[in-house]
Amino acid sequence: MSTYSLAVDIGASSGRLILGHLENGKLKLNEIHRFENNIIRKGDHYCWDVERLFQEIKTGIKACNSLGIKPESIGIDTWAVDFVLLDDENQLVTDAVAYRDPRTDGVMEEVFKKIPKEKLYLETGIQFQKFNTIYQLYALKLKSPEVLKEAKSFLMIPEYFNFLLTGKKANEYTNATSTQLVNAFTKNWDADLLNELDINRDIFHEIKPPKTILGTLSEELVAEFGFDMKVILPATHDTGSAVISVPELEDTIYISSGTWSLIGVENHFPICVPKALEYNFTNEGGLDYRFRFLKNIMGLWMIQEVKRNYDDRYSFAELVELARSETEFHSIVNVDDDRFLKPDNMIEEIQAYCLETKQQVPETPGQLAKCVYESLVESYKNAINEIEEIFEKTYSKINVIGGGCQNEMLNQLIADVLQKEVYAGPVEATAIGNLVAQLMALGEIANIDEARKIIKDSFEVKTYKALNV
Ligand SMILES: Nc1ncnc2c1ncn2[C@@H]1O[C@H](COP(=O)(O)OP(=O)(O)O)[C@@H](O)[C@H]1O
């Protein structure tokens, strides 16, 4: 009887529960539940609806029964940086505020008054994004100190769901690194940084690595589901799981393409050289203490918002085809400008940028989509030039993973503009990386090298050659 594991992958725009098992040396997937995710307004903040998301997780778990499958294990991954705080009765002290909330505006600069930017980078190796956990916690320190006083437990989003499943509290390494509070060398919470900011070290839990078996389900949930499962920590930062699934990393730059575009390489040590700081690259933690040397690019969030501004009248596939038809339109925006992080109306923000920069203003859905895609590729090109400058080497291949790898026009555009071979897939790279970490913990897969061979043998990867432009 095969061992089934269940991956819960919740990104900023969508979540999915995918069963996985090995069959004749290949990983077989069975998507059993998919749902939308989005930021909601709660009180004065943009938040995640963690109550609904946990109900979606439970719905997906129960769906296994209809297949007659009782998974051996479950693992949860989500977006990074965000967290909840629990009081001494394990009740939420605050809502799960989303990283796009403006509460951290100006806070990074306040932190630099306590900890020099260069020191923070040398200690943590983490990119400066204004929504990093360190700035969210410091925003609470400055504006709502009573909240931090009441807090007894810090759990990032996947860890909160793990707590609801098992009653156990633990922080997981790959996601903890995204907080910019973990020392890149000790791989533990950096007590000096926390002291400098007067943030209570005791609310943080032991940092456990991916492949840790955290526990099993609570009695109530075993009764509700009709079966028990081991709860395993995958790389709970979704991009940490996604990068495990890059089939071939030799001479390859990956782009984890979803709400964000995370573009980088995999290393075995943190790289905090001056150029890495200047270009704002990060050294997020990976499986087996590898490092994800990457940077965030605004990503397909922009087309998600354009789609939403059109009341979802067009599918993503339709927007791609409309963009293809706009052959003469070439206005470009700086996708990494903070104005695109959470504008009231993305269409109007893109149009305003083009007007300000005296470019043709996109008026049609196709022109807007074309502008987003060509602007993303412009940012990819800059990031890849920076990576090649830092490592003093030229990479010949780009592997696009995640939902965005279904965008064939974008894949071809990347190949043509970068003049490199583009490999697209696996689409569900994050869930696949989540699954193989569980199967490694269960002894079904020996190590990451075997996992990557299984992934390479199991999933189609489409190739795009650079056309002469
Ligand atoms: N059929 C498609 N054609 C083109 N793009 C697509 C298609 N399906 C999904 N996408 C792109 O994939 C993105 C979602 O990727 P995904 O990895 O699921 O995001 P996340 O994990 O951040 O929620 C969408 O924003 C969309 O741009």
Ligand SMILES: C[C@H](O)[C@H](O)[C@@H](O)C(=O)COP(=O)(O)O
């Ligand atoms: C805010 C973080 O930078 C973000 O979570 C990023 O690290 C990430 O993993 C995004 O994943 P998506 O699947 O939501 O694009």
Ligand SMILES: [Mg+2]
């Ligand atoms: Mg994702």
